Every structure is written in C-alpha cells, then in structure tokens.
Amino acid sequence: MSDMRIGGLATGMDIDKIVGDLMKAERIPLNKMEQEKTWLTWQRDAYRDMNKNFDELERMASDMKFSSVYNTKSTSSSMSDAVTATADPVASNGNYSIEVTQLATSAINTSSGGITKAGNEIDLNASLESQKDNFKNSASMDLANLDFTLTTFSDEGPTSKTFTITKDMSLNDVLNSVNTSDLGVRAFYDKQADKVILERTKTGNFNAGGAEIEIGGSSSFLTDVLQFSEANEKGGTDAAFTYNNALTVNSHNNSYKLNGVNFQFNDTTDGKNASIAVNNNVDHAVDKITKFVAKYNEIIESANEQVSERKNRDYKPLTDKEKEAMEEKEIELWEKQAKKGLLSNDSAIEGTLFSMRNQWYESVNTSGSFDTITDIGIKTSSNYRDGGKLLITESELRTALEDDPESVYKLFYGEGDEKGIAKKLEESLNNGMKQIEAKAGKSTSISNNFRIGKELDSIKDEMRDFEDRLNQIEDRYWSQFTAMEKAIQKMNSQSAQLMSQFG
Known part of the structure; x- marks a missing residue:
C-alpha cells in the first residue's frame, strides 16, 4: 500500500x-x-x-x-541331561530311542612341561629374540630364523600352513598368526600352567590313526621351545550312538539329524536308552x-x-x-x-x-478333512452389530490341528x-x-x-489468489476512508475559517 x-x-x-x-x-x-x-x-x-x-x-x-505355522513339532526327552532334540515340520510323530556311547571332542595338544626357566617370565608382546633367555630350551637357538608347519583335517581333506618367525615377532604374534589362519586351531599361552595350548575349533576324528593337529616343517620352535609332541594330543573323537536299538552311527559333531529330528548329545547315556517323543505343537x-x-x-x-x-x-x-x-x-x-x-x-x-x-x-x-473354517471351529458372531467379527472355539481348533x-x-x-x-x-x-x-x-x-x-494443491492456489484479492480490497477500503477523512478535514478547516471571519 x-x-x-x-x-x-x-x-x-x-x-x-x-x-x-x-x-x-x-x-x-x-x-x-x-x-x-x-x-x-x-x-x-x-x-x-x-x-x-x-x-x-x-x-x-x-x-x-x-x-x-500349522506343522510345528514339540519334543521331550526322558534323559534331557544327555539327549535333547528339535523336530522339523516333516518329522514323523512318535518315540525315538537313542543310546549315546561316546561324545565328540575337539583335539587338544599342550606343552609337555613349563616352557620358561624357573623364576623367569615371558613378555608375550616383546620380540622372541629379546626373550630367549627366559625360555627353558632356547638359549642356543636363533629365534628370528625359524619356521614350522601345522596340518589339520576335515571331510574335504588336509589343510597345511607354514608359519615363518621374524626377528621382531613376539610369542603373541606367532599365536595370533595361527588363530587367524584357516586351519581351525586356537593357540594361546596359559601363564599359570606355563604352557601353550593348541586346540581344534571343531570336534571329531578326521585323521584316523593320526594326530588331528600335525606338526611339521622346521619344527624345532614347537618341539623344543614350546615343547610340543603329537603323542601328547588328546581328544579328536567322534560321537557314537545307537538309534532305535538297530542303527549305530558315528558323527563328527554332538548332533545328528534323522528323519527330520535333530538330536543333540550332551552326555553319554550310561548304557541306557533315552526316549525322545515327537508330537504336533498345537499350542x-x-x-x-x-x-x-x-x-x-x-x-x-x-x-x-x-x-x-x-x-x-x-x-x-x-x-x-x-x-x-x-x-x-x-x-x-x-x-x-x-x-x-x-x-x-x-x-x-x-x-x-x-x-x-x-x-x-x-x-x-x-x-483333506476340512474345507471351510467352520470345520475347524471358526465362525462369524451372531450379533449383527459386530460387523462380521470371527469367533474361535479353541477346543475344536485344537482337535482339527491334532487330527489333520x-x-x-x-x-x-x-x-x-x-x-x-x-x-x-x-x-x-x-x-x-x-x-x-x-x-x-x-x-x-x-x-x-x-x-x-x-485437491489440496488446488485449494492452496485458490487461497493464495484470494489472499492477494483481500489485500487489494483492504487497500481500497483504507483508500476510501482516507479520502473521506481528508475531505472532512478540509471542510472542517474551511468552516473554521468562515466562523473566524463572521466572529
């Protein structure tokens, strides 16, 4: 304006x-x-x-x-401390007999004795060369120029890896290089026992008649310094169980799947049979x-x-x-x-x-047995105000799920x-x-x-246009009233002048 x-x-x-x-x-x-x-x-x-x-x-x-949703199975065990199970929807209902005679174990090997000199301790993060006087059997060895090979086994066959020790490597560096390899071996040092432990990360016997963790290469670091011998290895066994008093099975793991039932072995059954019941999980x-x-x-x-x-x-x-x-x-x-x-x-x-x-x-x-929902205990409420709400007779639904x-x-x-x-x-x-x-x-x-x-866009456009129109109308009103005020003010001024002349 x-x-x-x-x-x-x-x-x-x-x-x-x-x-x-x-x-x-x-x-x-x-x-x-x-x-x-x-x-x-x-x-x-x-x-x-x-x-x-x-x-x-x-x-x-x-x-x-x-x-x-409909075929979920529930299981129970007469010896849950030794054997438990889960069942797939395809599993047949019934009782399954399991006798566990042996559990699967991981192979483990440890130093045959303490690896440090009496009264000494190893700094796990310092270079091996700087620690050689602390080891029991390394005083005359060059710990910066050794290598060793480890071999492990699986169903696919052997896997070998050679590890080279450099002058700057610590014992932790050596052990970590084993841990991060694809051999499936955990390696660590236990200070209280003063021993290094090599342990398979999977259970089972994959190398019949031999060690699960084979030591090879220029292995004096393992055999002399860390005091390892394949003869010290323990474990590396398969689980053994008998199914329904007829089928004897060995498994690399403490679990086995038969007929849609996944058995988990936690302990041996001491010559007894564990009874596993499989039923429909109606709940x-x-x-x-x-x-x-x-x-x-x-x-x-x-x-x-x-x-x-x-x-x-x-x-x-x-x-x-x-x-x-x-x-x-x-x-x-x-x-x-x-x-x-x-x-x-x-x-x-x-x-x-x-x-x-x-x-x-x-x-x-x-x-099958049911073609409509009324057959399984679901029907519409008889109250028309409910607008078609459904009612469930749970006993009928349970029976339907149990039967078919x-x-x-x-x-x-x-x-x-x-x-x-x-x-x-x-x-x-x-x-x-x-x-x-x-x-x-x-x-x-x-x-x-x-x-x-x-529609909202159209209304917003109309409102914007109308707002502009309102501003113009308001300006017009003010313009008219302002003109009136000026005219009256002028008339008042002229009237005052006339009055002063006639005064």
Whole structure:
C-alpha cells in the first residue's frame, strides 16, 4: 500500500475497527477454504492410517501361508541331561530311542612341561629374540630364523600352513598368526600352567590313526621351545550312538539329524536308552491363528466404525483465528467432533470389508478333512452389530490341528491353483490398499499423483489468489476512508475559517 492511512482524526470514527469488520465479511470465503483444506488433510491422514492397518493385516495373512505355522513339532526327552532334540515340520510323530556311547571332542595338544626357566617370565608382546633367555630350551637357538608347519583335517581333506618367525615377532604374534589362519586351531599361552595350548575349533576324528593337529616343517620352535609332541594330543573323537536299538552311527559333531529330528548329545547315556517323543505343537498353531483372527477383528471393527460414522456438520474445522480464542482442551474436544465421518461410506473400504467377509466362508478344496473354517471351529458372531467379527472355539481348533494339521494348512494356504483363505484375503487387502492409495497416496507420494493431493494443491492456489484479492480490497477500503477523512478535514478547516471571519 502506497497511500498513507488516516484513522479517524477528522471524523472521530474507529476506522481500524470498521475496516476490520468489513474484512471479516470479506474473509468468509477464505475461512471456508481453510476449513476445506484442513478437512482434506484429516481425510488424507485417515485414509493412510487405514492403509497401515490393512498392510499390517496383509503381512499377517502372508505369514499364515507357511506350513511351519500349522506343522510345528514339540519334543521331550526322558534323559534331557544327555539327549535333547528339535523336530522339523516333516518329522514323523512318535518315540525315538537313542543310546549315546561316546561324545565328540575337539583335539587338544599342550606343552609337555613349563616352557620358561624357573623364576623367569615371558613378555608375550616383546620380540622372541629379546626373550630367549627366559625360555627353558632356547638359549642356543636363533629365534628370528625359524619356521614350522601345522596340518589339520576335515571331510574335504588336509589343510597345511607354514608359519615363518621374524626377528621382531613376539610369542603373541606367532599365536595370533595361527588363530587367524584357516586351519581351525586356537593357540594361546596359559601363564599359570606355563604352557601353550593348541586346540581344534571343531570336534571329531578326521585323521584316523593320526594326530588331528600335525606338526611339521622346521619344527624345532614347537618341539623344543614350546615343547610340543603329537603323542601328547588328546581328544579328536567322534560321537557314537545307537538309534532305535538297530542303527549305530558315528558323527563328527554332538548332533545328528534323522528323519527330520535333530538330536543333540550332551552326555553319554550310561548304557541306557533315552526316549525322545515327537508330537504336533498345537499350542504354537493355535496362538498364531488366534492372533491373526484377533487382528482381523480389531481392524474390521475400526474400519466398520469409520465408514458408518456420520459427519457432524455442527462442528467445522477451526481456523487459526478461531483457535487463538480457545483453550487447548477446548480445541481438542472440538476437533474430536469435527473429525467425525472422515471416511463415511467410503466405497473402497466397504468393498474390501465385504470381500474379506465373503472369503472367510468360501470353501477350499484341501483333499483333506476340512474345507471351510467352520470345520475347524471358526465362525462369524451372531450379533449383527459386530460387523462380521470371527469367533474361535479353541477346543475344536485344537482337535482339527491334532487330527489333520495338513488340511488346516491347505485351508489357509491352498494347493496348486486352489487359493486358500489367507491368499484370498491378501489379494483383497492389496486391491483395497491400491484404491485407497489412489485417493490419499503415501507419505512419500508427490501430491499431484493422488486425488486428495491434487485437491489440496488446488485449494492452496485458490487461497493464495484470494489472499492477494483481500489485500487489494483492504487497500481500497483504507483508500476510501482516507479520502473521506481528508475531505472532512478540509471542510472542517474551511468552516473554521468562515466562523473566524463572521466572529
């Protein structure tokens, strides 16, 4: 505004208030735009929250397609201190007999005696050459020009590595080079025993009739200084057990898998048989199905409430000016009413709910005992107000899972081209989410890629244009009142002059 504003000096009128009141009337269309913008923003967020719920249910439906949900096995052992087990879904139910006669052990070799002179100690981080007087058997040796070779064994055959000792290397350096090699050997020095230990990192006997850690090369450093001998090696044995009093098996590890059952050996059974029982883990399946149904009920209850909720037309979204005159609690209570009906009668949500309700009751050809969910103890609530909520009779569900878990699995997953309930629900939810996303987008969406975003952009443009128009109108009002003030001020001045002349 370029003209100076004169506010009632001549007339005594409150021009500020008059213009303000006039502008309130002029701003009414802008207030409505602001309210519409707020409403669309709330609606967009409500749609996105609904999609988050649908996405959570879709992921749970996807999880229901795995056979492990229905065919999980539980195991128990009559001698759990000696033998335990876990079972894969394919494992046959029943009892398994195991007698463990020997555990698998790691090969271990140690110095045959203390490696330091009496009263001396080794600085593990100082060079070997500087420590030679502290070793029992190294006074005449050049510890900077030695090498040694270690060989270990596996099912793939032997692995050898030669280690060269340089003049600057410490005992820790030598041991660490063994540890970081691919030999599968741990090497360390125990100060209290004054010995070096070489130990395989895996159990089992891989070199029948020989050592598991072979010493070779110019090995005087190992044999003389560190006092190693292959004859001192202990361990390196396979586990041995008898299965069902008939099959004797050796294993490099203290575990073995037979018929889908993973046996773990913790101790020998002292000539007795441990009995391992394998059964269907019905608790796990019941828990997964119950949680899925509970989440389904929770989401359809929320969705039904929102699509059936009526808009409260007595409560419009508050403008910024209106909020300035209200307490925070008043604003909160007002907006609670103003947000009612954001998703009222939405066709995408109603269509998704209708589709899901129908799919629960479509039969599935499982080639087993159960073709519908009513066969396994799941049915719809008889109370119409529940909007299609599901009820579970747990005893019936447990019986179904005990009698024919494969049929329950196929009921949810399907078989071949036959789609199960979970797959159908997943497809309905995906379709519904795509429709909602077309309306409200995602948090990462560009506004012109979804309907509400385009509407918000359009309203923002209208508001910006209208604000410019309001500024022009306000300038015009002030210009008119200022002209009036100047005219009256001029008339007052002329009147005063006339009065002075007639005075």
